[in-house]
Amino acid sequence: MSPRIGLAGGNPQNKNVLAGGNPQNISLYVHWPYCTRICPYCDFNVYKNKGDNQAALVAAILDDMRYGRDKYGPRRLAGLHFGGGTPSLLTAKNLGLIIDLAVKLWSTAQDIEIGLEANPNDITEAVLRGWCQAGIERVSIGVQSFDTDALLFLGRDHDAQQAQIALKQAVDIIPRVSADLIYGRIGQSARDWARDLRTAIDTGVGHISAYQLTIEKSTAFGRAELRGNLKAVDDDQSADLYETGIEILSSAGFNGYEVSNFAKTKGQRSRHNLAYWTGADYLGLGPGAHGRMTYNGERTATICALKPQDYIDHIQKFGHGVAKQEILNGQSWGQEYLLMGLRxxxxxxxxxxxxxxxxxxxxxxxxxxxxxxxxxxxxxxxxxxxxxxxxxxxxxxxxxxx
Ligand SMILES: C[S@@+](CC[C@H](N)C(=O)[O-])C[C@H]1O[C@@H](n2cnc3c(N)ncnc32)[C@H](O)[C@@H]1O
Ligand code: SF4
Structure with missing residues (x-):
């Protein structure tokens, strides 16, 4: 998933300030925007479509990547993350094409993270093996809950058993596996939340992301809230659920290295997300992908064209997919560094x-x-x-x- 941060305006002030961590590092974020159905809470840049005809968009992403390599020069590739949308709809062949080009264009860090966000119902043993062969070494699986009513409410098209099987199969085949869970539905008790967490922990995953449900205006949930048909949990309930989460996860040996992210060992942490939170450089590829690049001493925020066809057209016309870009002034850059870093x-x-x-x-x-x-x-x-x-x-x- 791409971070929810907007573009901020201003003039360059700090030409000699280096980006977070090692300025030579680069991470790639590849946004695959298609989903078989749109969940009522989701405000990411997504389009309802299985994305059966993948070739044109994959070719555009490859061209955009070549452009980025030319523009920003040699760097050390620290990570490559497929987010979405539903990148688990990409064929292993297409994942392989993107990974192969990335590792050809840049020298790679020894501990490079190559990760994929996946929906449980895309997962089978054969699919997991295909991902492994393509180079994927970390998978985060969008489970959200193991409660049937909760899954219905969240509009998911998998059931609890499918999610459990997918996590267990993934743990057997992929080196690092994370489960994404959502808490904070109205009516959800601390006991319900504890049950979800324990079920996830029992599958053997090394990482859990526990996101509080946010109700965004532009979504079906946002519209229902406006009509008075849906309410968010209040601050006290939310704090109770958060504390329950910390208790269960820490007693199972998971360390909360970020507000919503818990890992059993340092090696299980999401290095890609850590690049966001520490202010490192990442190149955004794919429709609507955000990027942050430090170049000639300036920090630039980029957003690619949102719609898949616009992104493809943009690349054909200009060679790259970036539709908006802005150089961050010191204040905006510092604000982002602090907001992300305190997480x-x-x-x-x-x-x-x-x-x-x-x-x-x-x-x-x-x-x-x-x-x-x-x-x-x-x-x-x-x-x-x-x-x-x-x-x-x-x-x-x-x-x-x-
Ligand atoms: C954007 S999705 C992409 C991956 C995949 N399609 C999925 O649904 O899991 C990544 C994760 O973001 C989280 N997420 C998306 N919208 C959210 C919201 N409004 N509130 C809380 N978490 C959300 C979910 O846990 C989801 O697994
Ligand atoms: S939550 Fe995942 S599957 Fe649902 S619409 Fe958003 S990106 Fe697609």
């Missing part, structure tokens, strides 16, 4: 924030929230505590205000 347990580097924005965070504000046990401050690092994660939006806002 992870490692937090942010205070000196890096200052390098990016040209100003330090206010030490009095930091001290205030450290005393309130919402922030942890050690040497150059500033991170949110578990209590701080519950009020992260507010906390980040206050820090940015100064």
């Amino acid at each position: 992870i347990s490692a937090g942010i580097s205070l000196s890096k924030f200052e390098d990016i924005t040209g100003r330090p965070l206010n030490p009095d504000t930091i001290e205030l929230y450290v005393k309130a046990k919402l922030l942890k401050h050690k040497n150059d690092r500033l991170a949110a505590t578990p209590k701080g994660r519950l009020v992260l939006d507010r906390l980040s806002h206050e820090l940015l205000l100064g």
Whole structure:
């Protein structure tokens, strides 16, 4: 999944500031926009279609990738992530074409992550073996819940048993497997949520993403909410469910290295998502894909043309798929760095924030929230505590205000 961050405007200020982590690293995000059906809560750039005729879009993605390699020069390929939409609809042959070109164009990191988001009903043993052969080493499976009513409510086209089988088969075949779960449906009790989590844990997955249901205006759920037919859970319920999640997951040995992400070992963490959260460079390929690239000392935010045919046409006309791009000024870049960085347990580097924005965070504000046990401050690092994660939006806002 592409991060939900918009473009921000402004002029370049910090030409000499390096991107997060190693500036030579690059990750690729490939957005496959097709889904067999559209879930009522989903506001990603998706189109209802099995995407049977994959050749034209795959060829466009390959051309866009070549363009990116020419534009940004040699880098070290740290990751390649297929998100969506439903990239598990891509044939193994097409996945292989994209992976093969990427590893041909860039030198690869030893611990390169090649991951795919998958829907349970696309998974069979043969499909998993095909993905493995194509080079996929991490799969995140969109289970959402093991409760039949919940799956119906969420408009999913798999059942609980299918999800369990898919996870177990994946654990046997793919080195790293994650389950995506959604919590925070109205009427969901802590016991329901604990049951979902325990079922996922029992399949043997090494990673769990636990997302709180967000109701976005542009979705069927958003429209139902507007008509008064659907309500989101309130803050107290949401905090209770979040705390239940932490309790169950940590007692099963899962570490919450990010607000919604839990891994059994460091090796099971999503290195691709860590690239987003740490402010590293990633090239967005495919319809509607977002990218963040540091180039000539400037940080550029990009968005590819949204509709698949527009994306293909854009590449034919201009050689690349980027329809919007903006150079982030220091303030926007710093804001993004802080908002993303406080989500992870490692937090942010205070000196890096200052390098990016040209100003330090206010030490009095930091001290205030450290005393309130919402922030942890050690040497150059500033991170949110578990209590701080519950009020992260507010906390980040206050820090940015100064
Ligand atoms: C965008 S989907 C793409 C992968 C795949 N098509 C699927 O449905 O699992 C990735 C994950 O985002 C999460 N997600 C999408 N929309 C969400 C929402 N409104 N609230 C919470 N989680 C959401 C789901 O857990 C989903 O598995
Ligand atoms: S949640 Fe997944 S399957 Fe459902 S519409 Fe969104 S991307 Fe497609």
